[in-house]
Structures are given as C-alpha cells and as structure tokens.
Amino acid sequence: MNRTIFRLINYIEVNLPQNLKNHINRACKIGEDLSEINNVDLNKVKIALLGHDLYRAYNNKELLKEAEKNNLYISKIEKLSPILLHGKLASLKLKKGFQISDKEILHSVKWHTSAHKDMSKIFKVVFLSDKIEPEKLKKSTELAQIRKIAYSDLDLGLLMYLNYNIKFRINRNEPIHPYTIQARNLLQKTN
Numbered sequence: 001m002n003r004t005i006f007r008l009i010n011y012i013e014v015n016l017p018q019n020l021k022n023h024i025n026r027a028c029k030i031g032e033d034l035s036e037i038n039n040v041d042l043n044k045v046k047i048a049l050l051g052h053d054l055y056r057a058y059n060n061k062e063l064l065k066e067a068e069k070n071n072l073y074i075s076k077i078e079k080l081s082p083i084l085l086h087g088k089l090a091s092l093k094l095k096k097g098f099q100i101s102d103k104e105i106l107h108s109v110k111w112h113t114s115a116h117k118d119m120s121k122i123f124k125v126v127f128l129s130d131k132i133e134p135e136k137l138k139k140s141t142e143l144a145q146i147r148k149i150a151y152s153d154l155d156l157g158l159l160m161y162l163n164y165n166i167k168f169r170i171n172r173n174e175p176i177h178p179y180t181i182q183a184r185n186l187l188q189k190t191n
C-alpha cells in the first residue's frame with residue numbers, strides 16, 4: 001500500500017470519531033467506483049478522500065482558532081460559517097503533516113465543501129464521492145437520482161448536485177458560497 005495512504009489510515013483510526021471514520025470509508029468506496037468509471041488515478045482520489053474531513057469534527061470555535069493559528073485567510077462567508085474552514089485546514093495538514101505536494105489533491109481537499117471554478121476530473125470525483133455516499137442519500141430522493149446520473153455523466157451529476165445544494169440553501173435561507181455559484185454557472189454553460 002502507498003505509504004501516505006497507510007499513514008492517513010492510521011491517523012484517522014487514532015484521531016477521528018467513529019461516525020466520521022464511517023463516512024470517510026463510504027466516500028472512499030464511491031471514489032473507487034467513480035475513479036474507475038472516469039479513468040482517473042485512484043491513489044490521488046483515495047488520498048484526497050482520506051484527508052478531506054480531518055477537521056470535520058472540530059466545532060466553530062476550534063476551527064476559527066486553528067485557522068488563526070495557521071495564519072489562514074478567513075473570508076466573510078467563512079466567518080459566518082466556520083465549518084467551511086475544515087477543507088482549508090485539512091489541505092494544510094496534508095501538505096505540512098503528510099508531505100503531500102500534489103496540487104490536484106490539495107486543491108480538491110481545500111474546496112471540497114464549496115466546489116470551485118477550477119475543477120479537474122479528480123476534484124469532481126472527490127467532490128461527488130463525498131456528497132453522494134449512501135448515508136447522505138437517505139436524506140433525499142433527489143440525491144439518489146443525482147447519484148445515478150453521476151455514475152454515468154460526472155459533469156451532469158456535478159451540475160445537478162450543485163443545483164440541488166443551492167436550492168437547499170435558499171430554502172433554508174442559508175448563505176451560499178460564491179465559489180459554489182461560480183462552479184455551477186460554469187457547468188451550466190457546458191451542459
């Protein structure tokens with residue numbers, strides 16, 4: 001097994017709560033499918049998915065504290081919803097703590113909550129594997145439909161997921177990350 005993957009699995013085993021371990025495992029399984037279907041490097045997808053939620057169990061106060069400690073830029077929307085910082089912190093941890101220099105992995109992890117206007121195939125696989133893992137599908141029949149589409153057309157699945165996510169946030173009167181809108185508009189043009 002790839003040494004980085006081995007180190008990440010050990011770190012997760014020791015440091016993360018069980019519910020998060022389970023989510024990461026389920027996302028990795030979807031990642032295996034989507035990597036094969038889309039012919040992308042499974043190792044990269046696996047490293048990104050193992051690392052994406054290393055800070056997901058932190059509360060708002062801890063996230064802000066950790067971001068300040070690491071001199072991270074905190075945008076307006078991240079101040080409003082500090083949970084958005086967990087991707088940035090995870091990306092930094094992968095870089096500094098696990099010596100990962102692959103830009104595609106670091107970028108996919110950094111923006112896995114919002115999506116981004118620059119998304120490689122690997123990023124799209126990582127993003128959707130996190131969002132359409134089986135436990136999350138239980139929340140909505142629309143998501144189950146999106147998963148089916150994502151398995152046959154990655155871009156269309158991503159567009160539909162972003163539409164779903166934006167509608168969901170509007171219905172709950174929640175803020176929408178500007179990068180989510182940018183990513184959605186770009187995909188909407190091409191699909």
Ligand SMILES: [Fe+2]
Nearest residue numbers: 052053056113
């Ligand atoms: Fe996350």
Ligand SMILES: [Fe+2]
Nearest residue numbers: 023052053130
């Ligand atoms: Fe996640």
